[in-house]
Amino acid sequence: MSKQQETLRIGIAGLGTVGGEVARLIETEDAHLHMRAGKKLVVTAVAARDRTKKRAAALKNVAWVDKPVDLANRNDVDVVVELIGGHEGAARDLAEATLKKRKPLVTANKALLAHYGQALAGLSEAYDAPLYCEAAVAGGIPVIKTLREALAGNTMLEVYGILNGTCNYILSTMRQSGRTFADVLGEAQKLGYAEADPTFDIDGMDAGHKLVILSALAYGAPVNLPGLKADGIRAISANDILFADELGYRIKLLGIARMTPQGLMQRVAPYMVPQNSALAHVDGVMNAIYMQGSAVGPLTLIGRGAGAGPTASAVLSDIIDCARGRQASALAVSSQHVKAVNMLPDEMSESAFYVRLMVMDKPGVLAELAAILRDARISIQSLLQKGRAEAGPVAVVFITHDTNEKAMADALLGLAKMQTVLEPPCLIRILPD
Amino acid sequence: MSKQQETLRIGIAGLGTVGGEVARLIETEDAHLHMRAGKKLVVTAVAARDRTKKRAAALKNVAWVDKPVDLANRNDVDVVVELIGGHEGAARDLAEATLKKRKPLVTANKALLAHYGQALAGLSEAYDAPLYCEAAVAGGIPVIKTLREALAGNTMLEVYGILNGTCNYILSTMRQSGRTFADVLGEAQKLGYAEADPTFDIDGMDAGHKLVILSALAYGAPVNLPGLKADGIRAISANDILFADELGYRIKLLGIARMTPQGLMQRVAPYMVPQNSALAHVDGVMNAIYMQGSAVGPLTLIGRGAGAGPTASAVLSDIIDCARGRQASALAVSSQHVKAVNMLPDEMSESAFYVRLMVMDKPGVLAELAAILRDARISIQSLLQKGRAEAGPVAVVFITHDTNEKAMADALLGLAKMQTVLEPPCLIRILPD
Numbered sequence: 001m002s003k004q005q006e007t008l009r010i011g012i013a014g015l016g017t018v019g020g021e022v023a024r025l026i027e028t029e030d031a032h033l034h035m036r037a038g039k040k041l042v043v044t045a046v047a048a049r050d051r052t053k054k055r056a057a058a059l060k061n062v063a064w065v066d067k068p069v070d071l072a073n074r075n076d077v078d079v080v081v082e083l084i085g086g087h088e089g090a091a092r093d094l095a096e097a098t099l100k101k102r103k104p105l106v107t108a109n110k111a112l113l114a115h116y117g118q119a120l121a122g123l124s125e126a127y128d129a130p131l132y133c134e135a136a137v138a139g140g141i142p143v144i145k146t147l148r149e150a151l152a153g154n155t156m157l158e159v160y161g162i163l164n165g166t167c168n169y170i171l172s173t174m175r176q177s178g179r180t181f182a183d184v185l186g187e188a189q190k191l192g193y194a195e196a197d198p199t200f201d202i203d204g205m206d207a208g209h210k211l212v213i214l215s216a217l218a219y220g221a222p223v224n225l226p227g228l229k230a231d232g233i234r235a236i237s238a239n240d241i242l243f244a245d246e247l248g249y250r251i252k253l254l255g256i257a258r259m260t261p262q263g264l265m266q267r268v269a270p271y272m273v274p275q276n277s278a279l280a281h282v283d284g285v286m287n288a289i290y291m292q293g294s295a296v297g298p299l300t301l302i303g304r305g306a307g308a309g310p311t312a313s314a315v316l317s318d319i320i321d322c323a324r325g326r327q328a329s330a331l332a333v334s335s336q337h338v339k340a341v342n343m344l345p346d347e348m349s350e351s352a353f354y355v356r357l358m359v360m361d362k363p364g365v366l367a368e369l370a371a372i373l374r375d376a377r378i379s380i381q382s383l384l385q386k387g388r389a390e391a392g393p394v395a396v397v398f399i400t401h402d403t404n405e406k407a408m409a410d411a412l413l414g415l416a417k418m419q420t421v422l423e424p425p426c427l428i429r430i431l432p433d
Numbered sequence: 434m435s436k437q438q439e440t441l442r443i444g445i446a447g448l449g450t451v452g453g454e455v456a457r458l459i460e461t462e463d464a465h466l467h468m469r470a471g472k473k474l475v476v477t478a479v480a481a482r483d484r485t486k487k488r489a490a491a492l493k494n495v496a497w498v499d500k501p502v503d504l505a506n507r508n509d510v511d512v513v514v515e516l517i518g519g520h521e522g523a524a525r526d527l528a529e530a531t532l533k534k535r536k537p538l539v540t541a542n543k544a545l546l547a548h549y550g551q552a553l554a555g556l557s558e559a560y561d562a563p564l565y566c567e568a569a570v571a572g573g574i575p576v577i578k579t580l581r582e583a584l585a586g587n588t589m590l591e592v593y594g595i596l597n598g599t600c601n602y603i604l605s606t607m608r609q610s611g612r613t614f615a616d617v618l619g620e621a622q623k624l625g626y627a628e629a630d631p632t633f634d635i636d637g638m639d640a641g642h643k644l645v646i647l648s649a650l651a652y653g654a655p656v657n658l659p660g661l662k663a664d665g666i667r668a669i670s671a672n673d674i675l676f677a678d679e680l681g682y683r684i685k686l687l688g689i690a691r692m693t694p695q696g697l698m699q700r701v702a703p704y705m706v707p708q709n710s711a712l713a714h715v716d717g718v719m720n721a722i723y724m725q726g727s728a729v730g731p732l733t734l735i736g737r738g739a740g741a742g743p744t745a746s747a748v749l750s751d752i753i754d755c756a757r758g759r760q761a762s763a764l765a766v767s768s769q770h771v772k773a774v775n776m777l778p779d780e781m782s783e784s785a786f787y788v789r790l791m792v793m794d795k796p797g798v799l800a801e802l803a804a805i806l807r808d809a810r811i812s813i814q815s816l817l818q819k820g821r822a823e824a825g826p827v828a829v830v831f832i833t834h835d836t837n838e839k840a841m842a843d844a845l846l847g848l849a850k851m852q853t854v855l856e857p858p859c860l861i862r863i864l865p866d
Contacts, residue, residue: 025586025728035653035770036585038762134583140729142583149759150567150575152469153458153749220468278711278735295458296573296736296746302711303732313729316586326582326759329471337468 007040008323011071013094014083015048015055018108018135021308022081022315023057033316037323044076072097079104079322081315087111099123099131106318108135108311114209117216117223118338121330131330132318137210138163138287140310141303142317147217147291148332154293156218160256160431161289162282163210163268165305166194166201167233167253171270172283175241175250181234193285203232204253204268211255214289215266218257220333221341229346230268235426240356243384243397244272244428247354250280251428263342265349272354272430278302347406352381352430355400355412358393360420368418369396376411378403393422399430440473441756444504446527447516448481448488451541451568454741455514455748456490466749470756477509505530512537512755514748520544532556532564539751541568541744547642550649550656551771554763564763565751570643571596571720573743574736575750580650580724581765587726589651593689593864594722595715596643596701598738599627599634600666600686604703605716608674608683614667626718636665637686637701644688647722648699651690653766654774662779663701668859673789676817676830677705677861680787683713684861696775698782705787705863711735780839785814785863788833788845791826793853801851802829809844811836826855832863 010026012019026033026041033041046059047068065071068090071080080098082105084091091112098105100123107113113120113136124131134144138161147156162168166188173184185202188194200206208230216223233253244251249272258265273280278300282288287305292298304310321328331338359365366385373380383398400408408427415425443459445452459466459474466474479492480501498504501523504513513531515538517524524545531538533556540546546553546569557564567577571594580589595601599621606617618635621627633639641663649656666686677684682705691698706713711733715721720738725731737743754761764771792798799818806813816831833841841860848858 021728029586029588032588033586035766038767140726140732142579142732145578145583146575149754150578150750151746152753153462153466153746155462155465276714278714281709281711281714293573293746295454295742295749297740297743299573299575299734299736301732301734304730307730309728310730313584313586313726316728317583320585321582324760324762327757329757333468334471 007042008037008319009042009044009076009078010081010319011045011074011077011079012043012081012083013047013068013071013090014085015046016083017308018311018315019048019083020055020057021312022083023055023059025312025316027057033320037320039323041319041323045071045074047071068094069097072101072103077103079106079319081319082107082109083315085109085111087115092116095120096123099127099129102127102129104130104132104322106132106315106322108133108315110136110209110213113213114223114225117213117331122335124330125335130322130328132321132328133330134318135311135314137213138289139303139305139307140313141287141289141301141305142314143214143289143301144217145317146299146301147214148328151291151293151296151299152332154295156259156291156293158258158292159214159218159289160254160258162252162279162287163207163255163305164201164253165285165287166198167207168282168287169193169285170202171233171236171251171253174236174238175245178238180238181236202234204230207253207255207268211257211266211268214255215257215264217332218291219259219264219341220338221264222338223331224343227343228266228268231270233270236270237426239395240426240428243354243356246384247272247382247399248275249273249430250275252279254431260344262348263344265344267349270428272428274431274433276433347404347409349405350402352402353400353408354428354430355398355415356426357396357415357421358423359396360422361394362420365396365420368420369415372414373411376407376414378407378411440475441470441752442475442477442509442511443514443752444478444507444510444512445476445514445516446480446501446504446523447518448479449516450741451744451748452481452516453488453490454745455516456488456492458745458749460490466753470753472756474752474756478504478507480504501527502530505534505536510536512539512752514752515540515542516748518542518544520548525549528553529556532560532562535560535562537563537565537755539565539748539755541566541748543569543642543646547645547656547658550646550764555768557763558768563755563761565754565761566763567751568744568747570646571722572736572738572740573746574720574722574734574738575747576647576722576734577650578750579732579734580647581761584724584726584729584732585765587728589692589724589726591691591725592647592651592722593687593691595685595712595720596640596688596738597634597686598718598720599631600640601715601720602626602718603635604666604669604674604684604686607669607671608678611671613671614669635667637663640686640688641701644690644699644701647688648690648697650765651724652692652697652774653771654697655771656764657776660776661699661701664703666703669703670859672828673859673861676787676789679817680705680815680832681708682706682863683708685712687864693777695781696777698777700782703861705861707864707866709866780837780842782838783835785835786833786841787861787863788831788848789859790829790848790854791856792829793855794827795853798829798853801853802848805847806844809840809847811840811844
């Protein structure tokens with residue numbers, strides 16, 4: 001901390017959308033931030049690739065360093081804000097160097113935490129340097145603080161949410177417009193809601209990184225990225241969106257971490273969300289997190305999961321906590337208390353399932369389908385067949401009662417082998433009411 | 434704080450539903466709470482009217498004091514938890530005595546804060562004793578921490594919410610069952626969701642107490658209970674609920690604090706909430722708060738606003754913050770920065786309005802109504818007349834474009850004087866999309 005009690009001197013690494021906005025707000029909202037932080041906030045040093053780029057922040061009297069890691073060593077920097085991104089290289093080097101210099105670290109880097117959260121939390125404790133990471137998950141939604149502090153008296157039972165704005169935008173737009181996945185993805189790329197290479201978002205890895213951080217916070221478990229199962233939204237068709245509506249659901253990509261008596265169920269996948277739940281109505285790029293605690297019961301947070309303003313809001317709250325001396329234990333409990341939890345073996349994970357098959361409309365199809373499900377001991381809750389086609393495929397959709405992944409996988413193998421089934425079945429899990 | 438670094442000794446005043454649950458959780462969840470708080474939590478002393486009452490907490494080795502205020506003076510009490518309620522007498526005495534003894538105070542007492550929040554915040558600073566009050570507003574929903582810490586980097590633009598579970602239960606049940614206000618209120622009283630004397634809840638004062646606390650936190654303004662305007666839900670009929678559905682709304686009792694260029698608009702009243710908003714789907718005894726910040730944009734929190742578990746969850750989070758040394762500035766900014774804000778004169782407050790009139794179904798009624806609105810310079814967005822009656826009243830409902838309270842009040846006076854208008858008009862403000 002600064003010797004000058006009344007000033008907190010900030011070094012920012014990365015002056016992209018978020019870093020630029022943080023720097024701008026520290027300049028333009030200085031009186032407000034001084035009042036809320038109890039100290040004057042000043043950016044004293046920055047590291048960014050391009051010094052000449054036009055930025056909204058004036059950055060007067062600010063030192064530019066060539067290597068981000070140098071921010072950790074500067075005597076005029078009390079706290080380092082890491083907004084570089086990526087889980088290796090400059091970001092990791094800077095994070096480690098900062099903590100080892102016994103300086104507080106504020107980071108928005110979900111990949112870094114998902115890969116090295118445990119090690120960084122250990123460094124934070126060893127060097128008595130707090131590690132703040134509100135902006136790493138769900139942008140402006142204070143879910144880290146909520147799990148770490150507000151729900152600290154609870155044993156958490158379940159955490160799930162809409163953690164990826166790109167996927168939620170695509171799914172919402174597919175529903176509102178009736179258009180296909182590929183079509184809407186293309187538009188999202190043009191609008192800047194999806195990356196040129198959208199793989200990381202639409203295949204569920206971005207949501208997965210966030211989920212394993214939330215899971216560690218909720219259950220006092222080590223951050224467990226290798227233990228994650230993630231499916232994305234590529235297989236969702238316009239048909240599935242229509243069927244979901246008809247059946248009383250909305251399709252959302254969810255990250256789920258639920259504690260069961262047999263272990264922790266952790267998964268990213270598209271889910272059928274009941275229309276009477278708040279999450280069903282969270283559309284566009286918004287994010288939302290549902291938590292269930294032993295004392296508090298259900299708690300839902302809804303807000304902007306990305307973007308300059310919301311992410312800067314989270315970074316500023318960390319900086320202010322730091323100025324106020326509100327210590328953060330990076331992952332809610334200290335390393336000595338972090339305990340590996342049993343992961344629920346995937347085949348034991350239970351839910352109801354939505355399955356869509358594209359079939360030739362011939363006599364006997366339903367009988368064969370029913371026999372396969374019977375043999376897998378899966379019972380059907382409802383079944384829809386849409387229209388009749390003289391030639392070409394028709395959609396058959398059914399919803400099962402609760403069953404486990406093993407039984408469902410067995411049944412899917414059988415269904416895929418049916419001669420009348422024309423494409424791989426589409427499977428979507430159903431979120432309980 | 435305790436000399437024994439590893440223990441936080443807690444005195445609890447009030448062992449009703451919430452106090453009993455806090456004491457029980459501290460006993461039964463001791464290992465979990467020790468881990469999260471970094472200290473062992475122990476209840477060392479309690480004050481409650483009836484010592485012989487059977488309680489879920491064992492309360493072994495706990496000292497019983499006769500007068501709550503004695504908890505403040507005990508050497509074996511590091512932090513006082515005030516769960517007595519009421520804004521005078523024992524609760525106020527205890528709160529003041531605790532802070533003056535330089536001990537942290539945790540309180541769930543919204544009435545105390547609504548009346549004396551400013552004075553208590555002053556004591557908290559003068560004696561360097563933190564004041565925590567998460568449980569005072571919206572039970573298990575961490576809205577205090579969110580406004581005080583998570584959104585500290587934002588200038589707040591608007592805060593509103595469903596802050597009273599009793600009213601929300603009554604309105605939700607009226608909608609689901611089609612029954613009348615009086616009927617549902619009676620049932621709520623039998624179920625324990627409404628008090629024998631329900632005035633405080635259904636006339637909006639409970640929500641008002643919570644709103645003025647949120648308003649102070651959001652805008653850095655003094656707690657201003659006298660400046661509050663509050664209407665309740667007595668005038669809402671089963672008809673209004675039906676019309677709301679038809680017009681695309683749900684009726685909710687909201688507390689609203691919105692900063693306008695002309696001053697702070699602060700009001701508790703029933704509102705027409707658009708069905709596409711998350712708050713429209715918050716039913717039963719659940720609470721919800723919507724916040725709009727300059728950087729974060731919109732943020733919604735939904736959860737249980739009352740009850741033993743959720744309120745105990747909030748109290749425990751305060752106790753854990755206290756154990757962790759996470760200081761709380763009771764009302765988000767220190768006294769020196771608290772600034773009175775201009776209140777928006779009520780007549781200048783603008784919104785669209787829903788108005789229901791019960792009229793004799795005679796020719797010329799609509800012409801007279803339209804003339805009155807024209808003279809008040811109010812333009813109508815839509816108008817519904819329900820059915821035709823041979824004799825007896827029919828409902829005429831209209832929705833205005835945005836207008837101000839003064840114009841609307843003038844028009845209402847005129848409408849109430851119409852010979853064909855049979856009851857006082859029912860007026861409900863419309864929440865913008």
